[in-house]
Amino acid sequence: MSANDRVLIDQMIEEQRNSLAVPLSFDEVFERFACEHALHGFGLSEEEVAAGVIGGGNDGGVDGAYVFLGGRLLHEDSEILQTPSAAANVESGAQLTLWLVQAKKSTTFSELALDKVASTCTHLLDMSADETDLKVMYSEDLIARFTLFKDALRRLLKRHPTVLIKFSYVTRGDTNEVHTKVQAKAKFLESQFDKAFAISQGEVEFLGPVELWKRASTLPSYTLELPYQESITHQTSHLALVALGDYIDFLSDDTGAIKSHIFDWNVRDYQGNVEVNQEIAAGLQDPAAAEFWWLNNGITIVCSQATSVGKRLSLSDVQIVNGLQTSYTIHETLRQLYDTDPSDPVFTRLVQVRILVTADQAARDAVIRATNRQTAVPVASLRATDDIQRQIESYFLEHEWFYDRRKNFYRNKGKPASQIVSIPLLAQSVMAMGLGRPDNARARPSSLLKSNQDYRRVFSENTELAVYLWLAKTQRCVDEFLQTRPVPISRSHYTNLHFHLAMLGAVKIVGGVFSDPNKLKNAAREDIFPTENHLESLLDSLQEKFTDFQKEHNYGPDKAAKSREFVHYLTTELGYGSLPVGR
Incomplete structure (x- = not known):
């Protein structure tokens, strides 16, 4: 690690401190900064990041705690925690994630930090633990985050979720110089997470200035390339047939996860294992099914510019405003197969994509309303428009x-x-x-x-x-x-x-x-x-x-x-x- 990386990160944190209306200490801003970039791929808002920061005493070595279901942040009033039908509609095998963050401005990684988190998780992941006893040792905020995770797990058991417990240890130290004892403790902590539940998997990662700088200096890209097989062009907009393999590439980031930020303007979230998505998945998995685009209404993308060169469209300011259910179902049904066997015939099947070019926000809103009136979307879901x-x-x-x-x-x-x-x-x-x-x-x-x-x-x-x-x-x-x-x-x-x-x-x-x-x-x-x-x-x-x-x-x-x-x-x-x- 170059010494410059630490200087740049410190400068970035000071700039963030100076931009806040509320004067916070370097340590407090570093905690928020660490949580934001540990969770870089989730596109959380400032409020969502801040809400997950524990702060204060009795934090058990945890500075941030967040619960996700299928990549979406859960809140105490999330629907799956309120109504049995919502939990029943969650896709079987969906991933429930508890993501913990510890942030220290020290320039090293210590065994003590991992020991403290291991002890905390032993107590707070215990499904039979007495909350009265826990309150003696831990803050109400921390207990509430673990309770949210355990309540979600109870609700989802019949859906056979997979469970990921992840710990991001963030300091201003060099991740290439983590002591072997600290690395060994990280493996022990992963093993503890693996054994917490029969269905759980544990991950521990070390983040230093190099990793933080890469994440902090990378804004989500809204300029993307979309290969197509055939297209019709009218003025600047296009109607294209896109191979499923190319569409999965279009949707996926470098880690293979779906680019959730290109769905920010969609009027509703992924509905999970509801009937229409089951039908889409069944059609994808049936080799004898009719051509996919015959049976599906397709995808609608709005963008500010589209340039076609050699059967590749370069799109600026991309937002998928209709077809989120189809997109997520394609990604969740076929992503793993695409990683292992991209030559499978299913990936040559086609999906219809409409690319509507306009920089006019009122026109974009009109498209969102019009395309979503074809399906049963509550009027209130269109409120952003x-x-x-x-x-x-x-x-x-x-x-x-x-x-x-x-x-x-x-x-x-x-x-x-x-x-x-x-x-x-x-x-x-x-x-x-x-x-x-x-x-x-x-x-x-x-x-x-x-x-x-x-x-x-x-x-x-x-x-x-x-x-x-x-x-x-x-x-x-x-x-x-x-x-x-x-x-x-x-x-x-x-x-x-x-x-x-x-x-x-x-x-x-x-x-x-x-x-x-x-x-x-x-x-x-x-x-x-x-x-x-x-x-x-x-x-x-x-x-x-x-x-x-x-x-x-x-x-x-x-x-x-x-x-x-x-x-x-x-x-x-x-x-x-x-x-x-x-x-």
Whole structure:
């Protein structure tokens, strides 16, 4: 390793520190940086990375913990954990992953770090462990991440999942100089993961400045080549027949995993082992089946430019907006065979691909809506293309804020993270402050907008655009306050209370409880935000009432924060009144 690699990484981390609205230490930023690039291929947002960072004491040697199913991040309110039918629809053999990260700014790799993680996993992977005993040794945040993994595993047992437990050990040291004793400990840890469950496999990796630099300096490519067999061209757009082998290459990154970032604009996620995907897989596996493109509606790609040379299309700004189910099923059904026998006749079969060239975002949105109306997609799933979403984005841009209705769009353009607001975060801010339901914002981080009714309440055309920006800025203001207090609060405490504190800040400005976001339009027009002194006073009251409520109702912190009863108790006790419990 060149000494320059460490210098470059340190400089990159300092630049990231300077771009944050919240001043964090080098160690804290290094932890986030390490988690982000250990999980480089998953395309996580800033919020998703930060949510997985453990932080604080009793972390058991784990600085970040994330749970994935089939390459998709799981949340506590993910559908498979809520409804048996969703778990039943997961593809048989899908991979459930627990990914752990430890990040130390030291310039070496130590045995102690591996020993600590081994001990932690012995306790936290035990399906029969008593949570009361675990809380003596480990933070609630860390326990919650392992609980999420174990709950998902229980739900999926009938689907015969494969389990991967991976540990990324990240330092500023040279991975070529890892001591043999440390390497031996890594093998022992892998063996421990292998034996944790009958279906589990363990992996340990060492990441240093060289590996981090390569990942950090590599942005996901949206310019790709697509070979084709035949095509029809009209003006600048194309209708092509593509061999399945070439399409698998098009979809796969260097590791063979699917390029999830080229599906960012798709209106829904992979549905797993549902009937239509079973039929697609069966057709792929049957040598006697009719030509694949006869039986399948094909793929729709939008891009900003397409150039054809020698039966190869070079495509810029690629997004697959229709055909995600087909693409994932092709990849998951045939990827392994393609690695071992690319000459198999199945790979000469053809899939139809439409390549529509336009740089006009409104036109792209129209394509997404039109192509997805042919299948049973809930209207709310098309929300990123709604007029209200584009209006919010435009309004934010006018005020030098960035509304990420397309995940990571502005992040990939290098815009400051402190001014990027995602659809989920804005929705939670509206729910907590505008509608007076911080309990709902806390309880449903990923499923808040799944029903059309909730979506229409949160993103109402009757709400002034200035109010949406005010809500985003205020939630960011509250979050920054909590993260920069001289006496910090724990990560789990922050997760449970930051929406409640934001609600109290809004209620104080208005003078009482309310459930109409437009009650905030005067504050939005005049740029009135909760002051630090007000937030400090409100936080003291909030923490006191939070503790009192838990004692009176015998609730744990998570249950209390997610309960409507606590919101009623809080606002009543503080003299702000209360909304009807049914609202």
